[in-house]
Amino acid sequence: MVSTPYFRNDGVAAIIQTPDVAERVWAQFQKQNGNRDTLAAVQGGFAGLTIAVQKGRPAHLYAQANLKDIRLVVCDSIPAAIETKEPTIDVILSEHSILEYVTKRVWQDWHPLTRSDGAPLMLTHADLSIVTSDEHRHLQWFLNNLLFRLDESGRLTEMRRRWIDAEYAPTRRATAEGLPLEVTQVPDHYDQGQCRLAKGP
Numbered sequence: 600m601v602s603t604p605y606f607r608n609d610g611v612a613a614i615i616q617t618p619d620v621a622e623r624v625w626a627q628f629q630k631q632n633g634n635r636d637t638l639a640a641v642q643g644g645f646a647g648l649t650i651a652v653q654k655g656r657p658a659h660l661y662a663q664a665n666l667k668d669i670r671l672v673v674c675d676s677i678p679a680a681i682e683t684k685e686p687t688i689d690v691i692l693s694e695h696s697i698l699e700y701v702t703k704r705v706w707q708d709w710h711p712l713t714r715s716d717g718a719p720l721m722l723t724h725a726d727l728s729i730v731t732s733d734e735h736r737h738l739q740w741f742l743n744n745l746l747f748r749l750d751e752s753g754r755l756t757e758m759r760r761r762w763i764d765a766e767y768a769p770t771r772r773a774t775a776e777g778l779p780l781e782v783t784q785v786p787d788h789y790d791q792g793q794c795r796l797a798k799g800p
Contacts (some may be wrong), residue, residue, distance in 0.1 A: 600733055602742040603753065604726035607616060611658045611722040612695035613712040614702055616794075620648065625715045638665060643799055645669050648689040651680035651794060658692035661723060675792020681795040695719060696727070700763060701765055 615621060624644030628635065652659040654673045662671055672688060674680040680691045685751040690712070691698070699719075702709050712720045731739045749755045 600731050600736070600739050602731065602739055603746050604728050605749075606718035606759070608697065609662045609694055609696045609727050610724040612698050612719055613722065614691050614693075614698045614706075614709040615689065615712050616709055619667065620644070621712055624712065624720065628715065637720070637722065639719075642666060644692060647704050651683070651688045651691045653677055653680070653693060656693065657723070657725065658694070660737075662692060662740055671797035672794050673797050674774070677701070679793040679794050681709070682791055686796070687711040692722070693720060694725075694727075696763065703766070704769060712742035714744050 601675060624640055627640035627643040630643075631640065641665065642665065647667055649670040649672060651660055651672040651674055652662050653676060660671060662669070672680070672683070672686060672693055674683070677691065677693055677697065680688055691709070695711075698711060714720050729742050731742065746755070749758075
């Protein structure tokens with residue numbers, strides 16, 4: 600079971616390092632003569648490219664179901680996709696909210712893939728919820744009521760503004776607010792994992 604959504608209008612999106620990837624996708628949209636088909640444009644624009652995804656996440660499932668003429672690289676984490684040197688990654692797919700956050704604050708040499716008008720290019724749409732076990736209906740109602748109160752009070756909007764939209768340095772904010780995090784400790788407690796080429800169908 601899932602709770603009511605706490606974050607709306609998310610979904611699978613992409614980040615790139617070089618503008619030629621965006622130009623390939625835009626060219627596919629231009630061929631459509633006003634009949635916009637995002638999947639067809641992405642399939643044509645991504646053909647022959649190396650696409651990285653995090654194992655088991657929605658972007659992985661999207662790529663397996665929809666992107667056939669690519670080299671798919673499956674990674675243990677998004678940081679592993681960023682750090683891998685071989686093969687060279689052309690596109691990383693993940694949730695738009697995550698990619699928006701990390702390209703603003705962490706990996707500024709990567710950029711969201713957009714439409715030609717600058718709007719984010721969304722490959723899917725999804726609302727984010729909290730997953731609970733079928734046996735824990737009381738927990739689900741507790742979460743639903745909590746999320747309703749947070750939304751009703753404006754707190755959810757405030758949390759999004761503070762943690763997603765605002766400009767800040769994460770480690771500096773953590774230190775200023777008393778969280779025991781030092782940048783030198785990060786590699787010790789977070790193994791990024793590995794990336795590997797996906798096996799054939």
